Amino acid sequence: MRSAPWWALVSSGCAPVLLTGSWMIAQLRQGPAYDPARQTLSVLASYGAASYWLMTGMLLVLGTCYVVTAHALRPAAPAGRVALAGGGLCALALTLVPAPSSGGALEHGAVSTVGLVLLAVWPPLAAVRDRKSVPWGLRLDVSLAASALMCASALWFLAELQSARAPGVAERVVTFVQALWPFLVVVSCRRSAA
Secondary structure (H helix, E strand, O other), X not given: OXXXXXXXXXXXXHHHHHHHHHHHHHHHHHOOOOOOOOOOHHHHOOOOOOOHHHHHHHHHHHHHHHHHHHHHOOOOOHHHHHHHHHHHHHHHHHOOOOOOOOOOOHHXXXXXXXXXXXXXXXXXXXXXXXXXXXXXXXXXXXXXXXXXXXXXXXXXXXXXXXXXXXXXXXHHHHHHHHHXXXXXXXXXXXXXXX
């Protein structure tokens, strides 16, 4: 089985670090009026926000990281690679439809939802079923568990959006898990080839 190239560690490893680092800096720049528990990351990236350019840049690089990682994950099944790249393209598209400073936007919500779904379903789609020695990150049972965790956290986020209690916390959990999983898959591919 072919391994993922070394640079896949860079593209996949940058995603969770970039995501969390950007939202932490953006929260500080936004000031005390921003409540990270009750407000989503979209507020930080909304047009006119103090960190609009920081969050827009983060989305551009994050989306690129997903697309590059999908390209590098040669051991994964093609359907999963396409779904991961699609999630990256959705991150790029979010820069074209930022959330308004107040209220919601159908376009922003639609692009976010498609990206969330693609990033939640890519693990089982990427699972390799026809080979004996499969990296643990591409085994079907592990991939289904990762996808179930992502789907459960996405449902929690949806519930929190409806109740307005802590959607910011739920969104950070689901986006972090979705950003971390590609890195773990790349690590498993590199270790199994060694």
